Amino acid sequence: MITFRKAAADDVRPALDLAFKVFLEFEAPEYEPEAATRFKADIVDNQAAIQNWISGKNSMYVACDGVRIVGVAGEKWGNGHINIVFVDGEYHRKGIATELMNRIVCDLKLRGFNKLTLFSSPYGQPFYLKYGFTQTGPEQRSDGFIIIPMEYTPNEIWDVLDENGSKTGRIIERGRQSCTKTSTRPEAPAWQTSGYFPTTAPSRISFCSPAKPATRGGRTPIKSAR
Numbered sequence: 001m002i003t004f005r006k007a008a009a010d011d012v013r014p015a016l017d018l019a020f021k022v023f024l025e026f027e028a029p030e031y032e033p034e035a036a037t038r039f040k041a042d043i044v045d046n047q048a049a050i051q052n053w054i055s056g057k058n059s060m061y062v063a064c065d066g067v068r069i070v071g072v073a074g075e076k077w078g079n080g081h082i083n084i085v086f087v088d089g090e091y092h093r094k095g096i097a098t099e100l101m102n103r104i105v106c107d108l109k110l111r112g113f114n115k116l117t118l119f120s121s122p123y124g125q126p127f128y129l130k131y132g133f134t135q136t137g138p139e140q141r142s143d144g145f146i147i148i149p150m151e152y153t154p155n156e157i158w159d160v161l162d163e164n165g166s167k168t169g170r171i172i173e174r175g176r177q178s179c180t181k182t183s184t185r186p187e188a189p190a191w192q193t194s195g196y197f198p199t200t201a202p203s204r205i206s207f208c209s210p211a212k213p214a215t216r217g218g219r220t221p222i223k224s225a226r
Contacts, residue, residue: 002070002091004099006107007060012053015062015072020044022086027121032144043084049076059111061103063087063096073100080113085124101131106171109154116154119147 007015020040028036043049052058058078063071071087082104087096108116120128122139125148129135133150140147155174159167 001065002094002096002099003064004103005062005064006056006103007053007062007072007074009054011062011069012050012060014069015060015074016044016050018069018088019072019084019086022088025089026123030121030123031146035144038143038145043076046076052076052078059104059107061100061107063091063100065091071096071100073097073104075104075108080108080116082108082116082118085118097127098131102172102176105152105154106157106173109157109173110171114153116152118150119145120150122146122148125150 005011020043023039024036028039049058053060053074053076058074058076060072060074062069070091073085074083075081076083082101085097085100087100105116117136118128118133120133125135128150131152133152135148136151137149140149155176157171158174160170160172162168
């Protein structure tokens with residue numbers, strides 16, 4: 001069973017090692033040679049960023065199969081820009097990237113970010129478009145990378161209630177459903193990086209039809225930053 005959690009201090013190093021492994025396997029062949037060096041320096045070996053993830057100052061979420069980390073999503077600047085989204089190749093098309101995105105979107109919205117941004121690879125763009133991001137500028141080349149600026153405007157965040165109307169401790173964005181952990185429905189490849197360059201400002205998009213508040217066995221709004 002795949003489980004998801006906010007990264008603990010001991011998760012950060014193996015999560016970054018996974019990100020680099022997947023980057024080298026799937027992303028690096030499309031880029032110039034210097035891209036791998038830049039990625040390693042800016043993400044994998046960036047001690048300031050690592051300390052911010054370890055301390056919880058910046059957000060990182062991981063997907064685990066038992067004790068093995070198989071997916072990661074994170075932001076390292078504290079400005080609503082998602083920097084890394086990777087899933088191990090053995091676990092593609094299982095909804096893992098979507099679940100990771102659901103968690104980091106809720107986290108960032110509740111921290112006060114009403115516009116979320118990222119830089120997608122060309123191959124990763126279909127996944128982000130499907131999630132609800134919009135492209136905000138032309139494809140760019142920088143430091144050996146090919147990047148596409150994208151943005152997303154999240155809805156308010158709701159508590160998820162159990163059948164008795166009690167809070168479960170889980171939250172979800174209004175209008176969005178969780179993927180099942182064993183889902184076999186087709187999903188765009190979910191291992192790609194979203195980039196890690198300075199961000200630009202975005203526009204509003206509505207991805208899902210709004211769901212109605214529920215008092216029993218459903219979701220009710222919780223206060224979210226605006």
